[in-house]
Amino acid sequence: xxxxxxxxxxxxxxxxxxxxxxxxxxxxxxxxxxxxxxxxxxxxxxxxxxxxxxxxxxxxxxxxxxxxxxxxxxxxxxxxxxxxxxxxxxxxxxxxxxxxxxxxxxxxxxxxxxxxxxxxxxxxxxxxxxxxxxxxxxxxxxxxxxxxxxxxxxxxxxxxxxxxxxxxxxxxxxxxxxxxxxxxxxxxxxxxxxxxxxxxxxxxxxxxxxxxxxxxxxxxxxxxxxxxxxxxxxxxxxxxxxxxxxxxxxxxxxxxxxxxxxxxxxxxxxxxxxxxxxxxxxxxxxxxxxxxxxxxxxxxxxxxxxxxxxxxxxxxxxxxxxxxxxxxxxxxxxxxxxxxxxxxxxxxxxxxxxxxxxxxxxxxxxxxxxxxxxxxxxxxxxxxxxxxxxxxxxxx
Ligand SMILES: Cc1cc2nc3c(=O)[nH]c(=O)nc-3n(C[C@H](O)[C@H](O)[C@H](O)COP(=O)(O)O)c2cc1C
Numbered sequence: 001x002x003x004x005x006x007x008x009x010x011x012x013x014x015x016x017x018x019x020x021x022x023x024x025x026x027x028x029x030x031x032x033x034x035x036x037x038x039x040x041x042x043x044x045x046x047x048x049x050x051x052x053x054x055x056x057x058x059x060x061x062x063x064x065x066x067x068x069x070x071x072x073x074x075x076x077x078x079x080x081x082x083x084x085x086x087x088x089x090x091x092x093x094x095x096x097x098x099x100x101x102x103x104x105x106x107x108x109x110x111x112x113x114x115x116x117x118x119x120x121x122x123x124x125x126x127x128x129x130x131x132x133x134x135x136x137x138x139x140x141x142x143x144x145x146x147x148x149x150x151x152x153x154x155x156x157x158x159x160x161x162x163x164x165x166x167x168x169x170x171x172x173x174x175x176x177x178x179x180x181x182x183x184x185x186x187x188x189x190x191x192x193x194x195x196x197x198x199x200x201x202x203x204x205x206x207x208x209x210x211x212x213x214x215x216x217x218x219x220x221x222x223x224x225x226x227x228x229x230x231x232x233x234x235x236x237x238x239x240x241x242x243x244x245x246x247x248x249x250x251x252x253x254x255x256x257x258x259x260x261x262x263x264x265x266x267x268x269x270x271x272x273x274x275x276x277x278x279x280x281x282x283x284x285x286x287x288x289x290x291x292x293x294x295x296x297x298x299x300x301x302x303x304x305x306x307x308x309x310x311x312x313x314x315x316x317x318x319x320x321x322x323x324x325x326x327x328x329x330x331x332x333x334x335x336x337x338x339x340x341x342x343x344x345x346x347x348x349x350x351x352x353x354x355x356x357x358x359x360x361x362x363x364x365x366x367x368x369x370x371x372x373x374x375x376x377x378x379x380x381x382x383x384x385x386x387x388x389x390x391x392x393x394x395x396x
Pocket of ligand 1: 088
C-alpha cells in the first residue's frame with residue numbers, strides 16, 4: 001500500500017510519544033520507508049533505539065551529527081519525503097514552526113520540506129485552548145499545514161478534555177489516504193448509506209437486521225483515499241468512520257429516506273445499508289406494548305430509497321445498489337437493477353461462506369446493464385476498491 005513511499009515521522013516531547021512505535025510499525029508493515037526524527041525532549045519519553053529497531057533507519061536527533069555518508073541530512077531527508085507527520089506535536093513545536101524557528105533536526109527538516117505536512121497535536125486541555133496555541137494553529141493552517149485531531153477524552157494526567165492524540169489507527173489511515181491511492185475520484189461527491197435501520201415498536205423494542213456497516217465503512221475509506229468528498233448516512237453500525245467523512249446518523253428507514261432526499265447533489269450514490277422494507281404502522285411512543293394484550297404489530301411498507309433516488313436522478317449521476325439474496329441471486333438482482341433503474345448492482349448470497357453481514361470478507365457479483373463480473377472472495381476493502389474501479393469505467 002505504501003511501497004516506495006518515504007515518510008518522515010516527527011516525534012516530540014509529549015507523553016503520547018510512547019504510542020508512536022506502533023504507528024511506525026504499521027507504516028513499515030504497509031511497505032513504507034520510515035524516517036523518524038525525534039526532538040531532544042522526546043527522548044525523555046522513548047528511546048531512538050526503539051524506532052531504529054522497527055524502521056531499520058537511524059533515528060535522527062541531531063542536526064550536527066557527523067554522519068559518514070556526506071550529505072546535509074535535513075535537506076536530503078526533506079527532498080526525499082513524500083509526507084511529514086508530526087505526532088505527537090507539542091505546544092512548543094507548533095509554536096516554533098509557526099514562528100519560523102528551526103533550531104533542531106525536526107524543525108529544520110520541516111522548514112526544508114515541500115511535501116504535505118500533517119500535525120497531530122497532543123497536550124493538556126488548557127494548553128490546547130491557550131489563545132497563543134490556537135493562533136499558532138490558525139497561522140500554520142493558513143500556510144497549508146494540515147492538522148489531525150486532537151481527540152476529546154481522558155488526558156495523560158487523568159483530566160477530561162481536548163488534547164488527546166488521535167489513535168495510531170486514525171493517523172495511519174490519514175497517511176494511507178494521502179499516499180496510497182491515485183486520486184481518481186478527486187472532486188467527486190460520493191454518498192453512501194450504511195448500517196442497519198431500527199424500526200421502533202415501542203419505547204423499548206425495535207425491529208432491525210444484522211448489518212454491521214463494515215461494507216459501508218470499506219466504501220467510505222476507499223472513496224476518501226481516492227480523493228472523493230464522502231458523506232455517509234448511517235443507521236446502527238458497529239464501526240467508526242474516518243474523521244474526514246461527513247457522517248449523518250439516522251435511526252429508522254424513514255429517517256434514512258429523508259436524509260438521502262436532502263442530499264441528492266451527489267455524483268455517485270452507493271447504497272450499502274440494510275433498510276427495513278417494513279416498519280410498524282404505529283409506534284407506542286410512551287407505553288411499552290404488553291405481550292398479553294396488544295403485541296400484534298401491523299406492518300406497513302417503507303419508502304424504497306434506491307427507487308426514489310433514481311426517480312430524482314440528474315444527468316451524470318451514478319447509482320449503485322447492493323442486493324443480498326439467499327436464492328436466485330443473479331436473477332433477483334438483475335430484476336432489481338432494471339426495476340429500480342440502477343447503473344450497477346452488487347449482489348451477494350448470504351449462504352456463501354465468507355459473504356454477508358458482519359464479515360470482513362465478501363463474495364460478490366457486480367452487475368451492470370451489459371456486464372456481469374463475478375469476483376472471488378476478497379476483503380471488504382478490496383471489494384470496495386473494485387466497485388469504484390467499475391463505477392469509474394462506466395463513468396468514462
Ligand atoms: C511528563 C511530561 C509530559 C508532557 N506532555 C506534554 C504534552 O503532551 N504536550 C505538550 O505540548 N507538552 C508536554 N510536555 C511539555 C514538553 O515536554 C515541553 O514543552 C518540551 O519543551 C517540548 O519539547 P519539544 O517540543 O522540543 O519536544 C510534557 C512534559 C512532561 C514533563
